[in-house]
Amino acid sequence: MRILLCGASGFVGQRLSLALRNAGHEVIPATSRRGDGGQPVTGPTVDFNRDTDPTVWMPRVRGVDLVINAVGVLRDTPSRRIQAIHEDTPKALFTACAEAGVPKVLQVSALGVVGSPTAYARTKQAADVHLLNLSAQGRLQAAIIRPSVVFGHGGASSQLFMGLAMSPLLCLPQPVIRAKVQPVSVLDLADAVARLVPLDWRSTLPEGVLHAVGPQPLSMAELITSLRQQQGRTHTWTVPLPGPLTTLSARIGDLIPWMPWCSETMAMLATDNVADAAPFTRLLGREPTHYSQLVATAWQHH
Numbered sequence: 001m002r003i004l005l006c007g008a009s010g011f012v013g014q015r016l017s018l019a020l021r022n023a024g025h026e027v028i029p030a031t032s033r034r035g036d037g038g039q040p041v042t043g044p045t046v047d048f049n050r051d052t053d054p055t056v057w058m059p060r061v062r063g064v065d066l067v068i069n070a071v072g073v074l075r076d077t078p079s080r081r082i083q084a085i086h087e088d089t090p091k092a093l094f095t096a097c098a099e100a101g102v103p104k105v106l107q108v109s110a111l112g113v114v115g116s117p118t119a120y121a122r123t124k125q126a127a128d129v130h131l132l133n134l135s136a137q138g139r140l141q142a143a144i145i146r147p148s149v150v151f152g153h154g155g156a157s158s159q160l161f162m163g164l165a166m167s168p169l170l171c172l173p174q175p176v177i178r179a180k181v182q183p184v185s186v187l188d189l190a191d192a193v194a195r196l197v198p199l200d201w202r203s204t205l206p207e208g209v210l211h212a213v214g215p216q217p218l219s220m221a222e223l224i225t226s227l228r229q230q231q232g233r234t235h236t237w238t239v240p241l242p243g244p245l246t247t248l249s250a251r252i253g254d255l256i257p258w259m260p261w262c263s264e265t266m267a268m269l270a271t272d273n274v275a276d277a278a279p280f281t282r283l284l285g286r287e288p289t290h291y292s293q294l295v296a297t298a299w300q301h302h
Contacts, residue, residue, distance in 0.1 A: 086123035152186030175270035
């Protein structure tokens with residue numbers, strides 16, 4: 001298949017590109033105006049901050065069999081507006097696909113976006129709903145992939161967790177300590193997308209949505225403790241961070257655009273992020289990577 005991949009230079013996009021090429025597909029990378037390291041990129045250059053008009057996307061999507069949107073940001077910054085990147089531009093892209101006759105569109109979303117008050121979730125879900133509506137109208141086939149915490153080398157949240165795992169004393173907000181996650185290897189996510197692409201999505205995903213999760217849920221504190229143990233370090237002690245310090249640390253993060261820790265991150269990490277692993281396991285044709293093997297696979301082999 002001829003596939004236009006938006007966000008091909010990103011953490012998830014790079015793994016998707018490799019998996020799709022290995023499966024024999026032609027991948028056309030659509031990336032920002034400057035690629036990794038400031039090097040020029042092949043394929044169309046796009047600006048998810050500004051490309052909010054469907055007519056801009058029409059010449060880019062014509063003649064492709066599938067469009068994948070793997071563009072995402074963890075938080076809103078002056079240079080990367082979450083409203084445009086997660087909602088306005090994807091809506092324009094999906095509309096252009098329907099107008100141009102693109103048969104299939106796949107959106108990489110996130111587990112937990114439904115019902116969450118965060119800007120991250122609200123904008124992601126709005127784009128998801130728009131795409132599913134186009135599918136319901138029979139204008140294209142849609143697939144929404146909603147992963148739990150995606151773990152792998154180069155991921156912003158993964159780097160945060162690995163950094164926390166360095167310390168024998170773990171101070172976390174009480175809601176984050178209690179919240180459950182179901183981390184999925186970025187390699188498993190890419191493999192699942194490559195396996196899904198050639199299938200008939202109407203029978204494979206009758207609701208249009210697939211939850212990408214690891215085989216077992218655990219608390220965030222348990223995940224960080226496991227990451228520490230996988231590196232051969234001694235057991236960590238978890239101490240609840242007092243409420244005022246939690247709020248202060250998040251507000252400090254709000255002022256520093258490059259920090260992954262902020263009020264939005266805290267709200268997302270304090271919410272359970274789990275789902276039934278059976279559909280994802282069936283698509284993979286094997287058991288997803290267990291959280292106790294994430295460092296040896298998704299972190300060290302990249």
